[in-house]
Amino acid sequence: MYKNAAEFVQRKVKIQPEVGLILGSGLGDVVEAIEDPIFIDYKDIPGFPKTTVPGHKGRFVVGRCQGKKVIAAQGRFHYYEGYDMEQVVLPVRTMKVMGIQILIVTNSAGGINPEFSPGDLMVIKDHINVSGVNPLRGRNRDDLGPRFPDMTYAYDPSLRRLVMDTAKEMGLKVREGVYAMMPGPSYETPAEIHMLRVLGADAVGMSTVPEVIAAVHAGLKVVGISCITNMAAGILDKPLTHEEVMETAERAAKDFARLLLGFITKI
Ligand code: HPA
Helix, strand or coil: CHHHHHHHHHHHCCCCCCEEEEECCCCHHHHHHCEEEEEEEHHHCCCCCCCCCCCCCCEEEEEEECCEEEEEEECCCCHHHCCCHHHHCHHHHHHHHHCCCEEEEEEEEEECCCCCCCCCEEEEEEEEECCCCCCCCCCCCCCCCCCCCCCCCCECHHHHHHHHHHHHHHCCCEEEEEEEECCCCCCCCHHHHHHHHHHCCCEEECCCHHHHHHHHHCCCEEEEEEEEEEECECCECCCCCHHHHHHHHHHHHHHHHHHHHHHHHHC
């Protein structure tokens, strides 16, 4: 499936991308910095799901960015939307077959670490998979990677350092932390957030982990950045809303794009 998809996309674009990006909702500003962009809607790609959620963009954007050849996945397939794990990781595998070596994943997340505030950016140093599922379950795709991939350095240590250094040079305050994936779509209960905090999570979300597992399996170097859009349930004595999540993501989008562009320049 991913091979046909990659061939299809490759035929539409002249360049072979080196860097892949997955942009979380509300975090798509960086696309504006892609020169001579070619847009390919997921719904037109063979093997990709035909359904897209209203209000969510679902497309690849291919072009040059800061001198690098990039492919950005603007919009992703979430597990909570009912897609199976093969579909969730299809964009990553397509980008891999097209030739990327580095994958930058982004998301919105709830802050569990009480020192965090909404609007903070967090470089993901590790993850905890609390989703109950794994995209590699089933027959191994031997053409992509091994049956039992090592996850010790899932978030590439030197690229992480590079993001932190970039942020420092730009005067942006950036956190580092552990991202936990819950399946959603309901937000967590305060008791669940307490559990995640005890387990060592700094932030929680409903995406990213499957894509990172598939990327590491396929030998990609991964960098992950979360936008802390809200404090997770029970950290503050107030309810969570999707509106708050979207508003904060939009507010932080400029800093987010600046950091990504600065980082892409350096890799
Ligand atoms: N929980 C889960 N996913 C999220 C959150 C949250 O608090 N905020 C943004 N995505």
